[in-house]
Amino acid sequence: MSDPLDKATSKAPAILGEGCLSRYDPNDLSPEDGTEFPGAAELWEQLKEQADEPEKPA
Structure with missing residues (x-):
């Protein structure tokens, strides 16, 4: 994986929508x-299966 700080200076993808409806343009x-x-x-x-399993008492 590259240095995460390199990402900070790269071009961000375009954004669609505003406020809570904003998202990156796919x-x-x-x-x-x-x-x-x-x-x-x-x-x-896997996550769906885990959510369907009943919790076991500790």
Whole structure:
């Protein structure tokens, strides 16, 4: 991973919307912005399974 301080000086992606509805423009994002997450579907399934399990008393 590169130096995080290098990111601070890079060009930020365009933003759509205003206030609480603001979000990065997906068309302006690139792999350098961290848009690739190959394990997202697996993580989502794992988190859903954990949420469905009843909590065990300590």
